[in-house]
Amino acid sequence: MPDVIAVEHLAKSYRKGAIITEVLKDVSFTVHAGEFVAIMGASGSGKSTLLNLLGFLDRPDRGTYRFEGADLTGADDATLSTVRNQRIGFVFQQFHLLERTSALDNVMLPLLYAEADVADGAARARRALALVGLEPRADHEPGELSGGEQQRVAIARALINDPVLILADEPTGSLDAKSGAGVLELLRSLADSGRAIILVTHDRVVAERADRILVIADGRIASGGPVSTKP
Amino acid sequence: MSRSNRITRDAIASLRANRSRTILMMLGPAAGVALLAATIVSTQGTRNQVMSLIAKHGLDMLMVRAGGEVQVFAPRADRGLSVLFEEDALAIEREIPGVQMMSPVQNQRGIEVVARDRSVVTRAFGVNADWVTIRRWSMVEGEFVSDDDIAGASRVVMLGAKVARELFPDGGAIGQTVRVNNDPYVVKGLFIEMGASAGGDDWDDRIVVPFTTSSRRLLNRPSLEQIVIRVANASRMAETAERVRALLRVRHQIGPGEADDFFVREPEDVESAATETSSTLWALLLAVSLIGLAGGGFATANLMMAGVSQRTQEIGIRRATGAREADINRQFLTESLLVSLGGGVIGVAAGVAAALGLAALGLARAQLTWVPFVAALAASVVIGVAVGIRAARSAARLDPAAAVRVRSA
Numbered sequence: 278m279p280d281v282i283a284v285e286h287l288a289k290s291y292r293k294g295a296i297i298t299e300v301l302k303d304v305s306f307t308v309h310a311g312e313f314v315a316i317m318g319a320s321g322s323g324k325s326t327l328l329n330l331l332g333f334l335d336r337p338d339r340g341t342y343r344f345e346g347a348d349l350t351g352a353d354d355a356t357l358s359t360v361r362n363q364r365i366g367f368v369f370q371q372f373h374l375l376e377r378t379s380a381l382d383n384v385m386l387p388l389l390y391a392e393a394d395v396a397d398g399a400a401r402a403r404r405a406l407a408l409v410g411l412e413p414r415a416d417h418e419p420g421e422l423s424g425g426e427q428q429r430v431a432i433a434r435a436l437i438n439d440p441v442l443i444l445a446d447e448p449t450g451s452l453d454a455k456s457g458a459g460v461l462e463l464l465r466s467l468a469d470s471g472r473a474i475i476l477v478t479h480d481r482v483v484a485e486r487a488d489r490i491l492v493i494a495d496g497r498i499a500s501g502g503p504v505s506t507k508p
Numbered sequence: 509m510s511r512s513n514r515i516t517r518d519a520i521a522s523l524r525a526n527r528s529r530t531i532l533m534m535l536g537p538a539a540g541v542a543l544l545a546a547t548i549v550s551t552q553g554t555r556n557q558v559m560s561l562i563a564k565h566g567l568d569m570l571m572v573r574a575g576g577e578v579q580v581f582a583p584r585a586d587r588g589l590s591v592l593f594e595e596d597a598l599a600i601e602r603e604i605p606g607v608q609m610m611s612p613v614q615n616q617r618g619i620e621v622v623a624r625d626r627s628v629v630t631r632a633f634g635v636n637a638d639w640v641t642i643r644r645w646s647m648v649e650g651e652f653v654s655d656d657d658i659a660g661a662s663r664v665v666m667l668g669a670k671v672a673r674e675l676f677p678d679g680g681a682i683g684q685t686v687r688v689n690n691d692p693y694v695v696k697g698l699f700i701e702m703g704a705s706a707g708g709d710d711w712d713d714r715i716v717v718p719f720t721t722s723s724r725r726l727l728n729r730p731s732l733e734q735i736v737i738r739v740a741n742a743s744r745m746a747e748t749a750e751r752v753r754a755l756l757r758v759r760h761q762i763g764p765g766e767a768d769d770f771f772v773r774e775p776e777d778v779e780s781a782a783t784e785t786s787s788t789l790w791a792l793l794l795a796v797s798l799i800g801l802a803g804g805g806f807a808t809a810n811l812m813m814a815g816v817s818q819r820t821q822e823i824g825i826r827r828a829t830g831a832r833e834a835d836i837n838r839q840f841l842t843e844s845l846l847v848s849l850g851g852g853v854i855g856v857a858a859g860v861a862a863a864l865g866l867a868a869l870g871l872a873r874a875q876l877t878w879v880p881f882v883a884a885l886a887a888s889v890v891i892g893v894a895v896g897i898r899a900a901r902s903a904a905r906l907d908p909a910a911a912v913r914v915r916s917a
Contacts, residue, residue, distance in 0.1 A: 325913070334828060335909035354833050362830020369912060373825045377525040389514050390830035434829065 280346070281442050281473040282308040282331060287340035288496075289326055300326045302496030304340070308475060310441060313468035314501075315487035316477045322493045324477045325446055331475060332365055332444045333357040345441065362390050366435025368464075370447035372427040374419040380406060380430045381415040387438050405433035409463060425456025432463055443467060445476045449483055461486045515835055519842040533811045534851035537891045540797070540804030541855025542862065544887055545880040547793040549863035553873030554789065568742040569642055570749055571773045572596075572735040572756065579771045586617050590731040591769045594723070596759055597735045604751045606740045611639035613734040614722045621665075621715060622687040623675040630671050631714045632688070634722020642738045645711070650682040650697030653718045657696075661720040664696040670712035672698045689726060693717065749774050805891040808851075812844055812899035816906075823903055824911025837904040844896025845889065852888030856881055 287304040290297050300323040308314050318324045329335040330342070333349070341350045344360060352360075367373075374383045384402040388395045395401065406412045409429035419427050428448060435443055445464060449457030465486060468474045476487060484490050491501035509517075523530045573579045574592040597612040614634040621628050633639075640652045647666070657664055665688060672681050681695045702711035717726055739748050749772045756770055816823075823836055831839075860880060867874035 326909075329909040329912075332828065334912060335907070358827070358830050358832040358835075361828060367828045367912075371821075373821065373828070373912065375822060375825065378521075382521075386826070387829040389518055390511070390826075390832070390835060392511070394509050394514075 280307045280309050281312075281344070282306075282475075283343040284331070285341050287327070287330060287337045287342065289323070289330060289335070289337050299496055301330075301337075301493075304493070304496070304498055306491060306498055306501070308442075308473045310473050311468055311471045312489065313465060313474040313487045314476070315484035315490045316475065316493060317479065317481070317484050317490055318493035318499075320479070323496060324479075324493055327493065328444050328446050328475065328477050331442075332367060333361055358390065359392065362387055363438050364440050364442060366432075366438070366440040366443045368428070368431050368435050368443060368445040368448045370450040372419070372424070372431045372451070374427055374430055374434075376420065377418055379416050379418055380411060380422065380433075383419070383430055384433045384437055386434060391438070402433070402437055405436045406430070408436065409433045423456070424452050425459060428452060428456070428460050429463065432460070432467075436467070440472065442473045442475070445474065447478055448476065449478070449480070457483070511835075512838060515838050516842050519839050519846065522839070523843055523846060529811075529815065530847060530850070533808050533815075533847045534854060536804035536806070536808035536811070537801075537848045537851030537888055538804070538855035538858065540801030540891070541852045541884045541887055542859035543800040543855075544794075544797040545856045545859025545884050546863040547790075547797045547859075548880040548883055549860055549874045549876060550866065550872045551790045551793055552877060552879065553863070553867060553875040556875045557873045568739055568745070569775065570737040570739060570745065570752060572600075572737070572752060573771045573773060574731070574733055574769075576768045576771060579773065586615075588731075589733075589769075590729075591760065592732040592735065593730055594719075594732065596756060597732065599755060599759060600735060600737065600752055603755060604748065606744055606748050607737050608740040609638040609642050609738040611636045611642060611736050612719055612732045613639065613736055614719065614727055614729070614731075615714075615733050616727055619689055619715065619726070620687075621667075621671065621675065623681075623684065626675050628671055628674050630668070632722065632726060633714055633716045634719045634727060635716060636719045638738075639716075639736065642736045645702060646700055647697045648700045650695070652697050653716065657718040658720050661724050662718055663691065663693045663721060663725070664718065665693040666697040666699060666716040667695060668699050668712040668714045668716075669701040670710065671715055688715065688717070691725065745774055801887055801891065804851075805895055808844075808847065808891065809895040809898065812840070812895055813902070816840070816899050816903045819903070820906060820911050821914040823906050824908055824914060827906075827908035828912055833904040836906075837900045840900035840903045841893070841896040844899060845892035848888045848892030848895065849885075851891075852884045855888075856884035859884075 285305045287301055288299070289301040290299040304327060316324050316327060326335070330337050337350070341348055343349070345364065349357065349360065375386065381399065381402050384405050385398050388398045403412055403415060406415050409432050411426060411429050411433065414422060414426065419430070422430065443464070448460050448464070452460060461483060464474050464476065468488070476483070478484050489501055492499045572592065574589040575583070575587065594612045597610055601607055601610040612635070615631055617631045619630055619632040621630060635653065636658055637653050637655055640646065650666070652666060653664070656662070665686065667675065667681060675681065675686065676684070681698060684695050685692050686695060687693070699712070704710055723730060737752070739745055753768065753772050757768065760769055762768060826836060860876065863872065863874045864876070866872040
């Protein structure tokens with residue numbers, strides 16, 4: 278399986294007034310297609326920071342990031358936005374759906390920022406909703422859906438452009454056990470269909486659904502490391 | 509559909525999905541534009557009215573008024589000046605070429621006119637036969653002062669439309685006897701309805717008697733308030749005015765360096781005074797409107813900026829799903845422009861309706877042209893862009909990683 282992600286010596290710090298906090302000091306690892314990786318760590322260990330770097334929502338201070346073989350470390354906003362749009366899907370703990378916007382339109386949001394017009398956008402969005410079992414609720418707005426349903430809409434949105442990588446930040450954190458299990462099942466099946474999945478969680482039970490667990494501590498990968506335990 | 513068209517459509521959808529926020533943001537530009545549109549409609553109406561009054565009351569007339577100060581419009585009260593006399597009028601007619609017609613004019617307020625059990629207090633004019641032609645007035649019924657009336661100082665009277673209506677509500681005034689300051693006069697003619705002059709005088713609230721009747725009987729004094737002159741060639745108006753002035757200075761024995769004790773008013777004075785009045789009004793109202801627009805824009809700008817911070821998570825979602833900085837910028841600028849244009853449409857409709865409403869109630873004048881619509885469009889675009897640029901820039905520059913961390917509002 279080819280590497281989707283290959284990061285080497287990633288570092289990121291934040292400045293708050295005169296205080297500089299080095300969140301990530303030296304992070305290196307790879308993730309290949311079809312792999313389901315969980316990132317764990319204590320609160321404030323830099324899990325979400327790492328996820329933002331991997332999703333090109335933020336830029337590292339040092340290190341290199343090769344995405345599908347291309348070094349995108351210094352790429353411009355337009356290039357990174359296109360990668361986010363075409364190759365990456367995000368799933369957030371708080372679902373992050375647009376309010377007063379139907380499930381269908383939420384799923385279609387990434388098509389808005391596609392380079393070219395997507396002629397069968399609505400049909401594609403309905404297929405994505407069908408994949409997460411929500412096609413009958415396509416016209417419902419987020420306020421009319423349960424938490425589990427909203428998260429499944431968010432997953433359908435992440436899938437609409439058929440990405441190679443799905444980044445999920447505590448995707449079950451706001452869900453009850455049954456809905457959470459459903460979402461994990463869905464992520465598992467997406468990995469099995471060849472996508473790389475990176476899930477950030479503080480919940481060991483959730484992490485154990487992954488193929489590999491990377492634990493971050495003191496700004497570094499403390500265990501798991503660059504070598505995959507389950508290829 | 510291009511990417512930018514898709515984003516424009518999405519901006520419209522976003523405005524529609526958040527109706528109350530959109531309407532709230534429209535109120536600022538709407539109020540400012542309403543003020544501007546109402547100002548334009550009513551100022552144009554006023555200017556138009558003044559210009560038509562000037563045209564109605566003649567642009568080929570010179571008027572000499574008693575008193576040396578600038579008197580474009582008639583004095584508001586009787587002043588009892590004793591500086592202008594019939595001999596001055598006759599000298600002008602006799603000595604100045606190009607004077608086609610002339611009439612001495614006496615007038616006085618507070619004249620009581622009684623017809624049977626009805627009475628009015630009005631303003632009386634004593635004039636000669638040419639006055640009605642010089643002033644472009646005419647009779648709706650009966651006749652005006654004749655040369656015979658002047659020669660015989662006849663006790664005949666012509667009534668303005670309002671006076672006639674009040675004294676003879678059922679008509680039949682011609683030939684009736686009325687008492688003017690207790691003396692009997694026969695009603696000889698009724699004037700057509702004239703309305704107000706450019707200076708605001710009510711032409712329908714007056715009576716006219718022959719000049720000789722006025723000077724020997726009714727007012728019983730030799731002094732005049734005015735001399736009105738029709739000039740044969742309007743293009744030589746200024747030259748004729750200067751000659752009149754020179755002649756009167758000699759007749760009134762005014763030495764070099766001394767001020768005139770009369771004022772020669774040319775049609776241009778009326779026009780420029782009226783234009784100046786409406787220009788001053790226009791400038792004042794325009795300033796108020798611009799302050800209103802700025803205030804409206806400021807309110808919308810604050811709402812837009814508040815909107816950016818309320819919509820931080822939404823911006824984060826859009827960035828995460830592939831929006832570039834430029835896309836976010838375009839979306840917010842488009843929303844701002846659409847809100848402002850929407851506010852402009854509401855504002856111009858409300859402003860024009862208010863101005864027309866005030867005009868219908870008789871409280872203002874209104875003239876509807878394309879100007880308020882173009883001005884509203886321009887003002888809306890300016891507000892939309894000015895307000896939108898800042899909000900759009902700050903939205904586009906939000907750190908996407910920080911934006912997605914924000915929890916739902």
